[in-house]
Every structure is written in structure tokens, then in C-alpha cells.
Amino acid sequence: MKESYFPQEIEKKWQKIWEDEGVFKTPDESGKPKYYALSMFPYPSGKLHMGHVRNYTITDVIARFKRAQGYNVLHPMGWDSFGLPAENAAMKHGADPEHWTDENIKYMTKQLKMLGLSYDWEREVTTCKPDYYKWTQWLFLQLYKKGLVYKKEAAVNWCEQCGTVLANEQVIDGKCWRCDSVVEKKYLSQWFLKITDYADVLLEDLDKLTGWGDNVKTMQANWIGKSHGAVLKFKVKEIEGLEVPVYTTRPDTVYGITYLVVAPEYKDIEKLTTPENKEAVEKYRANARKMTEIERLSTERVKTGVPLGTHCINPFNGEEFPLWTADYALVEYGTGAVMAVPTHDTRDFDFAKKYNLPMKVVIQDPKNPSDCKNEAYIDPGVLVNSEEFNGMNNEDAKKAITEKAVKGGFGEFKTQYRLRDWLISRQRYWGAPIPVVYCEKCGIQPVPEEQLPVMLPKDVDFKVVGKSPITTSKTFIETTCPVCGAKARRETDTMDTFVCSSWYYLRYSDAKNDKMPFAKDKVNHWLPVDQYVGGIEHAILHLLYSRFFTKALRDIGLLDFDEPFKNLLTQGMVLKDGSKMSKSKGNTVDPDEIFENYGADTARLFILSDSPPARDFDWSDAGVEGCYKFLNRVWRLISANIDDISLVETTPHTAKKENDDLIRNVHIAIKGITNDISNDFQFNTVISKYRELTNAIYEWRGKKSSLDDEDKQVFSFAAIALMKLMSPVAVHLTEEIWHELGGKGSIHEQTWLKWDENLAKASSITLVVQVNGKVKDKIEVDESLAEDEMKQVALESSKVKELTDGKTIVKVIVVPKKLVNIVVKG
């Protein structure tokens, strides 16, 4: 065995052997229980970044730990490989997006292999390959048949920079999630998935996800945004037969309505506008259209609006009030119209103040009445000025008033969601084509399943400006109608890449199936994913879409479970000098350089060592250096003593105290490390325990000039245990040492160590003696000491005697095997 550690040599060697021997292939059936460990698959952007390294290392260690514990572990990898960067690169360099993507996948695959990740590469999925997107299209058709797909003209988010529409979830602070440019509203005919049909169950089932963090669940719940209220209908005074319905969560305030607002885009707005007001209203609406989403949504902005000239009648008391249009009413939410109660809603209050609209108090806190002159009173209270409801608690009044509206035929109870349908069409080339054709006679027709995949065309001009490159193809667009055979036009929109990534985790269960996206028995066997690991940035987008897909496919009958990811670990970001690594800040660290200088084991060890997985991780060069030194130290521990170490895997018998202590330290380490991994994957403390055990072995060895037979047994036992415990993290180093010591097979196929509860603790304990809750003495005692004896020992302590002298001992609290607290008075 070499005296020094040369990671570059041993890592390449073992990576090749593992691959050649298929060590990490996963059979579907093995007789063992299954475990599915999954990392969020990457976009093949070109090179791995440290966030990837962190993500994949965490999942890999979990997979290896579970394998050692006797599970048949599915641990696959693939590529989320459709998307705009490939197309942009194609435009810039004139290359084909497919070629660019393939090259990136090749390079990144090499990097993943260098990291020593234990993937079953035979299950690799690549979303941009026809053998995958065929099934994306097939699933689209199943959803279409089920009535979950529709096309409609709508106000959509348009990113000029990317030349495409975006889903609501892809608009961050009014800007494009990818390129950060300001998003505009456009009216376009687009494809939607009816995720709103599942709004309620997506919300309800969050409760089932006990293995998810509350932060992610709350984000999803907020995004779905369920609220309870009522729709109330108001007759328009000037126009016979016309009503304006409003959605409200505060039906208890109906007696305080003093005006009503409709969104500038409200469908009946032209009818509701009197000729005298037409010019002003038109001007206002034109202005609203021009505004960007950011300007319009800003809460800083002063609210504006114009009166329409018409009036509504309050069906509860016959009062009349004016109709206005204002852009603080949103056309997409509720009915697009709002009843305004300035006294009990801050937005209505601001608006009413500005335009001098009347106010009427209808809810009061009886103990602390407010006149609502300076601000709206929005807290609970008792109704006033509300006829027969006066004196009623406002929560009860919500129900009572809505019931009155239901009886009178001018209202109903209503549950409302913020979630909108998922806009999935994109005016781009590099995506799965939407499998639909337009026939002049038959209209929209889905492509028959046997004609799938609808292949992306090759004869495309990527440098075209102002429209999707796919529209430049001469072969793609013209086709025939599958129903009547007449000339038809192919849909040129492609699918949002999030559609492709909403089902990839299902495909891994049966990645090579060419008859189906996956066989039902296989998907039911492997899924749900036992542990999913990825970035928090997907808390809403990918994770919500995937949950929706799973539920929809369950309803279609393709699978039998209804949540895809049982446990979710959202890893923190990798920072450098306190801020997120990014090319623009110039604070990135190239994984290749780390592999080259220190080896993958050091990279793996370090990325897990300094912070718990869920927290942000601050990269430090000194920290990498420290981990490298530690691996060297472990290597030297073995190489310097190689002749004294044999393959000892069971706890040896010992007569010596110091040998007993080392054996105990090994058992303590096994217990601690196993628990730390099992309990929320606390790898940072796992690694500190590697160091503690290593230190203990060194210290033990340092005390002996030579080893007798018993010592050798004990030393070997400790060394082998250290290797096994470290094997999920330092995958190459431990494999190399395992073989140097004559180990058979791979160390990664060995079973995880078990600890003996009697040995997993120190041979003596430190009894802590407190007086009035403050530590005053520590006494080494035998752990078998009974409570009475502990009390005795504590009271005999000279320090305790000193402190209790002349005082009364009120009581003595004994915590077994730990502590005695003596309470004194006077």
C-alpha cells in the first residue's frame, strides 16, 4: 500500500471497475424492500456547478446508506434537456440545439461519473429524445381525452426577450423567471392544463405529506390560495336585466357598500358606461392596457379609477351606489368585480378617500369603537347599521347574510382559488411539439396515438426573428387531417419544459419501455419516491405540477398512488463569501478544479461537512483543504499500520481497559452516525463523528509502541468499522483500502454495521452536581449507580458541603445516570 493518498489514481481506477462490473445496476425484483432515492434532474447547461455537486452527493450518500441497510435502491439520473438556452446557443453559434444539448450531456455525464455517483445509468432518461417526448405527447393526449386540456384566448404573460408566453408560476415579481426581463400582457390563444380542477385536492393532500417541510407546503398552500366567501349579484339601475356579480369574503359588510368597482377588462364594461363617461373610461382602459404587470401590481402606487355613470342597487336595503372602473380590481380573479366597503377594507378605504366617496360603518368592536375616519377597521366585531343583523357577531353574520342572499335569489356561497390554469404552450422550437392539427373542416384534432412521436423538424432557420423557428420548417406545418384526410396545419407551439419534468420520475421505473410511458406494475412498485432531494426554487413550479400530474394520471388509471414524493429534502444554496455563486459575481468554484486538485472524495466530504443539508452552505477554500487533510490522515492511519490490520468485522474480546474504550468508541460512532443519517440526514455531524473516531484510534495507537495479538484484533476492528462508516461519503478511498486489506467484492456491497447498546456508551459516567441549578462539581462514577447512591455521592462532595453548610436542603432532584440537583434555602 502506498504511503500517501493519491486520489486521482484510485478514483479513476474504481470508477471504471464499478462501471465494468455493473455494481450499481438496480434489478426491478430482488426480494429486498425497495427504496427510491431521487435528485432533481439537471438542465444540461454545459457544466456542473456546486449546487449540483451538493444535491447529487446528498442523494448518493442516502442511496448508499439505504443499500447497505438492505434495500434495493433505485437511484437514477437523467436530463431535463428541452428549453430555451439550447435554442439561444443555436441562434448565436448557428449550431443545432440537439447537437449543443448532446455535447453538454456528454460533458456533464463525465463529471457525474468523476463524482463517483452510484447511478444505474441504464435507466437514464433524456426529455429531448423522441423515445421520451413521444410519451410526453402521449400523456398530453390522455389528458386531452380526459378533458384536462383546452385552448382559449386569454390575457397571458408574454416575454419579449424569450419570444414566448409564460405560465403564472414562471413570472417572478412581474419578470421572466429565466431572463429577468419585464413581462407584458398579451391576448393570445393558448393551450392550458386544467390544474384548477385539482386545486382543492392539491391543497387537502398537503396534509398527507408529513415528509415535506412546512415551508414548501405553506408556499404551495398560499399559491393555491383557497378562500371562502359568497358571490352576490347586483342589479344595474339603468339597464334592465343586467347584473354585476361580485365575489367577496366579507358578506358581513354588505350594508356598508358605497360603490362598486369593475376591472378595466370587465366583459360588460362598455354596456355599463354611459355616453357622457365613455371618453374618460376608454382613455382609462387604454392606459391600463399599456401598463406592465409590475407597474400595475405595485402596492406603492396610488389607486386610480373613473366612474362609469351607471349605478347598482343593493338588494339588501335598496340603496343605490355608483359603478366605477379601477385597475385594482383584477379581471382574472373572482368575477372581475368588487363590492367596495371603504370602512372595512384598506384598499377601498384608500380609493374612497382619494375620490371622496361616502363611507358607512357597519362593523364595530364594542369595547373600542372606531369611526373609520383615518383607517379601515378590518378586525372582527359586531354588526351595526345592518337592519336585522345588528348586534350579530360578524363571523355569524357572514353565514346569515349569505343565506339571506341565497333565499332571495341574489347570491350563493362560493369557494374561490387563486390558482389559475397552467399555460403550457410555448412559441419556441426546442420543446415537445403539441400533438394537434388544425383542419379547416374538422377544427382542432389530436394526432392519433399511432402517429406519435410528432418529431421536431430539422429544416429550421434558428436565426429568424419575431417568430418561432419551428414555423420556418417547410416539412413540418403542412399535414393531413387524421379525421377527413384533407389538408391540415400542424400546431407549431411546443410544450413548456415543466410538462416534460412533471413525469420523468415515473419513467425511471421503466425507462426503456417502448409500448407505454411505463408499465403499471413497475411504476406502482417503485413509486412513490421515498426521498426526493432538490432546490427550494422548485417549491411551487415543478413540485406542484408533478403532484397534479400524478393525481391526473391516477384518475386516468395509469397508476395507483396519488402523491409522487413521500419525503422531500430541500437543500440550501451554495454560497461563496456570503452570496450566491454566480458567473456575474465571479465567485464560482469549478468542480473540475476541485476534482483535479483534491479528488472527488474530498469534494463529497466537504460539501456535506459544514452545514446541515437544508441550510445554505458557505464554500471556503480552507474548508476544502481541511477535508483533504483529513482524508490524508485517514489514509496514513491505515498505510502506516497496514501490517497490523486484518479483516476483523466482529467485536473482539478484550481484557484491557484501553482496548475496551476503543471498542466502545467504535460502537458509539456506529450508533451516532446511523442515527444522524436516519434523522434528517445530518451529514455535518456524521462527518464530525468520522473525525472523532479517527482521533480516538490515533490516540489509542499513539499510546502503544507495539501491538500484541489482542491489540491487533481491536485495532483492525476499529479500522474496518471506520472504513465502512465512511464508505457512503469517501467512496473511492474506502474501496481502495478495503481491497488493500484483502476485502472481497466491493465495500459498497457490504452490510451496514450494527451497534451493541451496552457498548455504545462510555464505561463510566460524569455525575453533574448542581446546587440550585448551577453546576458546582463533576464526579466520575460507575454507571450502575442507583439513584440513592448518586444522591449520597453528591451530598458527600466537599464543594457541596461547603455550599450547603448552615443551610436547609429543601429537596434533591436526581436524574438517573446524569445529574443531581440540590435545592437549598437560607
Next chain:
RNA sequence: GCUCCAGUGGCGGAAUCGGUAGACGCGUUGGACUUAAAAUCCAAUUGGGUGAAUAGCUCAGUGCCAGUUCAAGUCUGGCCUGGAGCACCA
């Protein structure tokens, strides 16, 4: 504004149940080895007071203020700060 998460030495962080606060590492300082350096090894490292002392003793200390308890980093209430998400959603 609403929701969630977090706050512990110079730094990253540790502390199953309320029971020795600061494990382990980084950094720093001192020392050993060396012609020298690197590597390695050893020691110290929360702050204040007292002390010749690197002995001992002592007080304070986990964002702030209260509370519960024999005992609080941990539990309860009220704040403060930072981060994330949502946001004119009626």
C-alpha cells in the same frame, strides 16, 4: 401587509426527553520536528473580574423583555433583526 424559516465564540456549526452550552472543524496564537519551508504532531482559543501564573477561584453568557420550572439555547407570551415566499386575490 400576510405566511414560513432562522438568530449560539473570530467563522461554519454541535447540543434525542428541558439536565455539564460551545462537540467537530476552520481560523488564530504558541511549541516540537526541519538548515529552511511545506507536510505532520502537540497545546491554547466565549467574555469579564481576581491572580506572578499557561494554577485556582469567581461572575456573566445562546437576538431583546417577561413568564413557567429544582433546572431554559430548548417550553409559553410579547417584541427586535435577517432571509425566503406571496402580495391591490376583494
